[in-house]
Amino acid sequence: MIEVEFNISNAELHIMRVIWSLGEARVDEVYNQISLMDWSLATVKTLLGRLVKKEMLSTEKEGRKFIYRPLIDENDAIDRMSQNLLKKVCATKQRNVLGQMIANSELTKSDIEQLQEALSEKVAVAEVHCNCLETVGACACKHEAEHMEKM
Ligand SMILES: [Zn+2]
Ligand SMILES: [Zn+2]
Secondary structure: OOOOOOOOOHHHHHHHHHHHOOOOEEHHHHHHOOHHHHHHHHHHHHHHHHHHHHOEEEEEEEOOOOEEEEEHHHHHHHHHHHHHHOOOOOOHHHHHHHHHHHHOOOOOOOHHHHHHHHHHHOOOOOOOOOOHHHHHHOOOOOOOHHHHHHH
């Protein structure tokens, strides 16, 4: 199976969070939960339609209304979004992403202990190699010499 890129907009994610919180929902129930966003009913319908197309929601007609159910759970979505973010940066800069995430997260003592445990169990590689040329065909990193050796 081909790994499909997990691609969700901020607006779509907002809708998913509403549906995750409700378990399942009809259009009007979603609409009632998004009062903060000032979106029209048509916008909500469009976003729901996109999420069905992306296979993140299922839809089924019950009576005269469509009901929407999540096809991916919140934790899976968080995993996929995190992997996506790491894939978007140079392999040598992934630790910057992790450092920023740790610095900017609200963590309890037990959260920190769990992270420390995960880090202590992490198997280190000898060296991390830039993958910019392979992934974007250009590299802004300061290691041209290393790339030259590969050619
Ligand atoms: Zn590079
Ligand atoms: Zn790079």
